[in-house]
Amino acid sequence: xxxxxxxxxxxxxxxxxxxxxxxxxxxxxxxxxxxxxxxxxxxxxxxxxxxxxxxxxxxxxxxxxxxxxxxxxxxxxxxxxxxxxxxxxxxxxxxxxxxxxxxxxxxxxxxxxxxxxxxxxxxxxxxxxxxxxxxxxxxxxxxxxxxxxxxxxxxxxxxxxxxxxxxxxxxxxxxxxxxxxxxxxxxxxxxxxxxxxxxxxxxxxxxxxxxxxxxxxxxxxxxxxxxxxxxxxxxxxxxxxxxxxxxxxxxxxxxxxxxxxxxxxxxxxxxxxxxxxxxxxxxxxxxxxxxxxxxxxxxxxxxxxxxxxxxxxxxxxxxxxxxxxxxxxxxxxxxxxxxxxxxxxxxxxxxxxxxxxxxxxxxxxxxxxxxxxxxxxxxxxxxxxxxxxxxx
Numbered sequence: 381x382x383x384x385x386x387x388x389x390x391x392x393x394x395x396x397x398x399x400x401x402x403x404x405x406x407x408x409x410x411x412x413x414x415x416x417x418x419x420x421x422x423x424x425x426x427x428x429x430x431x432x433x434x435x436x437x438x439x440x441x442x443x444x445x446x447x448x449x450x451x452x453x454x455x456x457x458x459x460x461x462x463x464x465x466x467x468x469x470x471x472x473x474x475x476x477x478x479x480x481x482x483x484x485x486x487x488x489x490x491x492x493x494x495x496x497x498x499x500x501x502x503x504x505x506x507x508x509x510x511x512x513x514x515x516x517x518x519x520x521x522x523x524x525x526x527x528x529x530x531x532x533x534x535x536x537x538x539x540x541x542x543x544x545x546x547x548x549x550x551x552x553x554x555x556x557x558x559x560x561x562x563x564x565x566x567x568x569x570x571x572x573x574x575x576x577x578x579x580x581x582x583x584x585x586x587x588x589x590x591x592x593x594x595x596x597x598x599x600x601x602x603x604x605x606x607x608x609x610x611x612x613x614x615x616x617x618x619x620x621x622x623x624x625x626x627x628x629x630x631x632x633x634x635x636x637x638x639x640x641x642x643x644x645x646x647x648x649x650x651x652x653x654x655x656x657x658x659x660x661x662x663x664x665x666x667x668x669x670x671x672x673x674x675x676x677x678x679x680x681x682x683x684x685x686x687x688x689x690x691x692x693x694x695x696x697x698x699x700x701x702x703x704x705x706x707x708x709x710x711x712x713x714x715x716x717x718x719x720x721x722x723x724x725x726x727x728x729x730x731x732x733x734x735x736x737x738x739x740x741x742x743x744x745x746x747x748x749x750x751x752x753x754x755x756x757x758x759x760x761x762x763x764x765x766x767x768x769x770x771x772x
Contacts, residue, residue: 429533431729432490433497435465438524441497442468445504452514453504458522459603462539465527467603470496472503475517477747478615480710481740482522482604482701483624485570487529487536491717491729492624495736496523502741516748520611525600526569536566537600544597548581555587557595559699570623571697572601573704575655577609593655594699604701612708617660620669620713620747621705622740627716630769631689638687642677642735643716643766645691646670648703655698660709667757669711669743674763675755676742677735685735689766691716713743 433441446455458469483492503510503519524530528538541556544567556562559571572594581595588594596602611618631640646666652658677685691714697703706712717732746752 429488429490429530432494435524435527435531438493438497439466439468442470442523445470445497445500449504453500458607459599461526461528462537462543462599463528465531467525467527467600468523469607470500470521470523471518472500473514473516473518475515475748476615477516477619478518478520478611479620479622479744479747480520480608480611480618480705481622481624482525484524484530485526485600485604485623485701486568486625487526487532487534489535489624489626489717490530491626491719491732492715492736493524493530494729494733495624495740496521498733498737499741499744503744513745513748516750517744518615519744520607522604522607525604527600529566529569534564534566535568536561536564537569537598538566539598540565548597550583551581551586551597554583557597558587558589559594567598569598569600570701571699572596572598573605573699573701575658575698575704575707577605577612577708588699590699591696592699593704601701608705608708617709618705619711620743621702621710622713622715622743623700623702624715624736624740625717626719627691628768629719630771631718631766632769633687633689634764634767636767639718639769640687640689640764640766641685641718641732642688642739643691643714643718644670644673644688644739644763645693645695645714645716646712646760647691647693648695648697648700648706648712648714650696652707655707658707658709661707662709662711664757665711666706666713667760668752668755669713670763671755671757671759672743672746672752673713673715673739674759676745677739679742685738688735688739688763690760690763691766693765715739 442455445453454471456469457466459467483496484490526537529536532538541560545551559568574593574596579596581597596605608618633640652661677688702712702714715736719732
């Protein structure tokens, strides 16, 4: 099935969205290892989210990318947010292996979107390497899932509990979901996922907790699920799922020698059997995918990219996209870039964006040439643990 036919089937009920104004790209700066005495976490460089692409600029950048590549990068609308903003999807490649990448599920976590735009340019180019890559892998990207939260520069989407009840009347009188924040009027979308892609919200499953599966009550999580479901129908298994996030700014490597600009993880489920029968769950495949990212960044020498760490391994989060999709058989990778707009603004933006490009690009290269399958998953357990540091 062609990319355009596939997305048409996915979004048969989605109207074509208007595209906006000119794009803004990240400014690259030099990268180097960052000593742990460095200032972090208490200033937003006076810019907050202003230096990142907004919704209209993202739409325009994607439209320009589709035009400049002659449709090699295929861009469509996969769904709409609660406030009616278009959620875009970009697809490149024709290979039998598929990598599904999702960015900015939390609105104030923006570096992944910038990196995704740069990688789509690379993958869609006319270089011999890009042409060969496209023959061997299909990459599908949601470059900003939480489009409302992105405009508001907040973690949650923009959806009240009353909105949820209006969409699902069976929830009338039920306690709000535990991941709903009444103060901002929005949900943490990344707790709204369920490995059962056909799940319908049931009153007895609320309010739930972080160790439970989610409900697909937010239109953003529904959009991600619909994309994933369409890819399953096309490929059988969604081979790889990558979720690009940001974390607290101040983490160090476990030897306290340098700040850690990135944490990664393959671990989101303690016991798959707790959530049903999921025979395609493959922790080792997830570990190998993370090793591909790790080795790509280690290969950058003294750049500072090699100071990545492991995200905490005591997590059990079936209600996340990573947890739910891992249960269904995807090898998963979490990127947690050490910076958020409220703490750092544009500080180190170029370096932080390029480290995502390097790590994610390395994974896609390894999937395309098949080398990911030969990686030693035990290397994953040697990646240093992250160490929390307070703001200074």
